[in-house]
Amino acid sequence: MTALRNDVARLGAEGVTVGYADRVVLDNLDVSIPTGVITTVIGPNGCGKSTLLRTLSRLLKPRRGTVLLDGHDIAHLKTKDVAKRMGLLPQTPVAPEGLTVADLVARGRHPHQSWVRQWSSDDADVVARALEMTGVADLAHRPVDSLSGGQRQRVWISMTLAQGTDLLLLDEPTTYLDLAHAIDVIDLVDDLHEGGCTVVMVLHDLNLAVRYSDNLVVMNNGSIVAQGHPSEVITSELLRDTFGLRAKVIDDPVSERPLIVPIGRTHVVSKSDQVRG
């Protein structure tokens, strides 16, 4: 099992309550993001996992409680300083038609630039490295809209890397991707983690979350119901209680992680696994 370097959490929330109008989405929630590992937030639709990510990234302002980034209350940091410390990839971002990959990734340098200092040699180096690390250097002069979904997502991750941070927040980086592209993108995320990045992401696909995360945060109804290494957290009881999913948890033949095998009403061979009633 991977040892969690939990001693100094760079990012965390203390007692945050977030809501829209009269609906409370996160209720007095505490979370601390271990440094140097991949943390994935999972939970059924509407449980508040995206809201948590948006709160941690300062897109949403909590009604109560504080988000701490490197020991500072994030609400008191300048927007620019937050951007220098953490990279954020929101859900399904859009680029203007015809914008090239190099131009998009170069925008990641924005927090380090000013009107008189729009393109330094540092910027050029960091962008070149970001393109290289995400394997899109060959596509640098192609328009973003001409790429496949998986390539496009690599480009966006490249942009957040160009921000020059080692703390990345990714909101459903694999949405709308077919499985091959999803694996490709998430392998890239794993490479970045190997390279020393702390990653927080929201994922829909439970098996991908289990396979690639060192730390799972399981949410339901605006609260965290379980947190820890996938091998400890994922049980058929948790899946039933949190997701309303009947499933068998077996050993993954490929990795040393659990594997979730859902059980529906049909196509179940063994009598003992069939839904009764």
Next chain:
Amino acid sequence: MHPGVRIGRWSWVWRPWVALVTVLLAAATFLVFCVSISVGDFTIGLDAVLRTLAGQGERVDEFVIMDLRMPRALVGLIAGIALGVSGALTQSIARNPLASPDVLGITSGASATAVFIVTASGGAAIGSAVGLPAAALAGGLLTGFVVYFLAWKKGIDGFRLILIGVAVNAAMQALTTWLLAVADIRDVARAQAWLVGSLQSRTWTEVWTALWLTAGLVLAVLVVAFHLRPMHFGDDVAAGLGVRHGAVRSFLLLCAVLLAGVAVSAAGPVPFVALVGPQIAMRLQRSPVPPLIASGLFGALLLIGSDLVARVVLPNDLPVGIVTAVIGGPFLVYLLVRANLKRPA
């Protein structure tokens, strides 16, 4: 990777094509500007025009150029720049090519108040340095606020902004029609000529007012627009890149509305320049988003060029707005068709 231009600690991206197109547009605008001054009831040669502009012309030429033709050409130039930049801003912020100040109702709001002032003052306001510009500016601002307020729903959505704009535009045009219907017939004729957008008989007072306002606003826009670039990716990405998008958007929209107001007060509500200018400039520069400087230049080129066509090619010294409408109408249809083709069924 992009090559950079560096002077000490200052640095910019160097894009040769963008620089070339900008220089060519500026040159073309200057050329048309000179031609526009040279032709009229009697033609002054281009060499004489250039000599006069340099302050070495003959007495007669100087009088005709500086006192009679220059104000008209300059108002066209300034209003064109203001409309082009204004359109580039609104189109960028709404992330939609249809979102220009004329579609959003800002120009018609400005004209409605201007027509009100003209009819209420018995035509005295036309050509005044303060009354008409102030009224047009106030009207444009007020309409801008109304559109923004009605379109705001936890943020600004491009399509919602345009739909609200179209509705407000219709209301403002109805208001103008009503004002004209109840006004004195002589004022109506005067207001009507102004309403089509016209550069006829402009004076130096109008030039100076428009020049200072436009110069100040364009300068402010060029500085703040540095933060506009990440905003083309939407609010969330912009925030992630450290941009206070709410503040930047409000400021730039305010500038766009004021620029449109200045242009309307100087040249009347010349249609389509703010819509077409940025879109053609964008295609010329092969830029994915409306470029500010080139949009301003193309707006100016379009406005002075149309005025030249209206004076020289067409009979009766027609108002410039008729020419820009003839060019702009088909272009609007083209944009609509393209937008429809691109939207998923």
